[in-house]
Amino acid sequence: MKIRAVLFDAYGTLFDVHSVALAAEQLFPGQGAALSQLWREKQIEYTRLVTMSGQPEAHYRPFWELTRAALQHGADRLGLDLTPAAEERLMNEYRHLSLFPENREVLAELKARGIPAGILSNGDPEMLAVAVKSAGLAELLSPVLSVHPVRRYKTDPAAYALGPAALGLPAREILFVSSNAWDALGATWFGYSTLWVNRSGAPAERLGPAPHFTGRSLREVLACLGKPRTARAAVAFP
Amino acid sequence: MKIRAVLFDAYGTLFDVHSVALAAEQLFPGQGAALSQLWREKQIEYTRLVTMSGQPEAHYRPFWELTRAALQHGADRLGLDLTPAAEERLMNEYRHLSLFPENREVLAELKARGIPAGILSNGDPEMLAVAVKSAGLAELLSPVLSVHPVRRYKTDPAAYALGPAALGLPAREILFVSSNAWDALGATWFGYSTLWVNRSGAPAERLGPAPHFTGRSLREVLACLGKPRTARAAVAFP
Numbered sequence A, B: 001m002k003i004r005a006v007l008f009d010a011y012g013t014l015f016d017v018h019s020v021a022l023a024a025e026q027l028f029p030g031q032g033a034a035l036s037q038l039w040r041e042k043q044i045e046y047t048r049l050v051t052m053s054g055q056p057e058a059h060y061r062p063f064w065e066l067t068r069a070a071l072q073h074g075a076d077r078l079g080l081d082l083t084p085a086a087e088e089r090l091m092n093e094y095r096h097l098s099l100f101p102e103n104r105e106v107l108a109e110l111k112a113r114g115i116p117a118g119i120l121s122n123g124d125p126e127m128l129a130v131a132v133k134s135a136g137l138a139e140l141l142s143p144v145l146s147v148h149p150v151r152r153y154k155t156d157p158a159a160y161a162l163g164p165a166a167l168g169l170p171a172r173e174i175l176f177v178s179s180n181a182w183d184a185l186g187a188t189w190f191g192y193s194t195l196w197v198n199r200s201g202a203p204a205e206r207l208g209p210a211p212h213f214t215g216r217s218l219r220e221v222l223a224c225l226g227k228p229r230t231a232r233a234a235v236a237f238p
Helices: A018-027 A032-052 A063-078 A084-095 A103-112 A125-134 A162-167 A181-190 A220-225 B018-027 B032-052 B063-078 B084-095 B103-112 B125-134 B162-167 B181-190 B220-225
Strands: A005-008 A117-121 A144-146 A174-178 A193-197 A213-215 B005-008 B117-121 B144-146 B174-178 B193-197 B213-215
Touching: A005 A162, A018 A032, A018 A084, A032 A063, A032 B032, A032 B181, A063 A084, A063 A125, A084 A125, A103 A117, A103 A220, A117 A125, A117 A162, A125 A144, A144 A162, A162 A174, A174 A181, A174 A220, A181 A193, A181 B032, A193 A220, A213 A220, B005 B162, B018 B032, B018 B084, B032 B063, B063 B084, B063 B125, B084 B125, B103 B117, B103 B220, B117 B125, B117 B162, B125 B144, B144 B162, B162 B174, B174 B181, B174 B220, B181 B193, B193 B220, B213 B220
Parallel strands: A005 A117, A005 A174, A117 A144, A174 A193, A193 A213, B005 B117, B005 B174, B117 B144, B174 B193, B193 B213
Antiparallel strands: none
16 A cells, blocks of 8 residues: 555644734734634634534635634624724734745655645635745645535545545545644545644544554655555554 | 424533542542543443444444443553453442433423423433433433444544434524533534533634524523524623
8 A cells, every 4th residue: 555645724724823823913912823713713713613514515615715704703702893904904814824844845855755635624616726936836736625626624525525536546545734633624524644743742632543654744744655554553643 | 493393412521420520539539530431431432433434333342331331441540450240330320320400491492482402412322311210301301312323433423313204393493401511513514503501611712603502501591592692702701
């Protein structure tokens, strides 16, 4: 069994959303961390609620809209005066995120090795296109897959199924890489080979199978390529 | 259009989980609020992940088990030494919760009016049976519906469908009552008439339709019974 392609989650995995928290702190001193945390949690919750509704065709909204709604709710929770200008400033942070420092060299190395490397993200196509272009990654990432066409967010299997369909490979021959433990779990259940990039040293989930690999940066991707999938403990984060 | 029956969410709506936070604070001074919040968030997340997996038959675990796993993860996050004794003490708080003070009179009034009043909960049948018995509500609540038979947690429509099936009524003639905004939203999407009991004065969701009614205590149930469902703003929380 060999890894023949790599798919990355986008937000938090390839793109560093920390700048969003910085901007939130500048706008709302002392509340930036709380706002960005509530914003992120509600953003994820909304993706799940529209997907679990049983009528995602009726209730689906693009990630950009859910992200905005989640920001508004976070501000409501904290009693912040989110002016239109502040809202636009924070939303625009999501459009132009920076890369984690090690990512470019990892992507370049994958390209040098001839291993297809793409994105599979909840982000809608326009968001992803702008983010990839802003970060100067257009040459290094293909395919860039959004869940938008299936109107179901991860961890719905219809979202994960986009990867094997686009790459023409079985899921187990694709390494799915995410910094979100829940995303790694969903991908593992779906059948991908999985790497959880646990940048913050968070505890492992207490539910389901462990990811096949765990590491602290995207560099771990290169280490995974030569390892058998069954060696789950080999690079596990202690 | 008339409300002919009422279904209540259990945890946080009928039963006050505050005692859980108190016990957590006694065990881990200064960390009780954080632990109980992480615990609750992870508990809900796990119900969603197993349901969204696309194979809930394979990945479903009873609510009791997910609750325990979520507690363990919360302790992991905070770096707490959750001994087996501490874990059992906290889990047992979930078995024997107190009622919110107004609830008994509301349930008694529904019984006096001949309006069926039951539970539709993520809790598994044993948890619910113990909670109802502990609170002395066995005479006042029927049916007590758990999502367990369908192995899908709210907000999956298969969970909400248990209510109309058990009561022999269309969803819109059933008032679904929850303190969880996401639960009220899921029930509204499903087709119930809905009351969000917003005890904490939380902001409304920025997603989907508002619940048909909003109030600050379970007493609002009685006010809803005589009101037309279309009068959404009539008892809305400002």
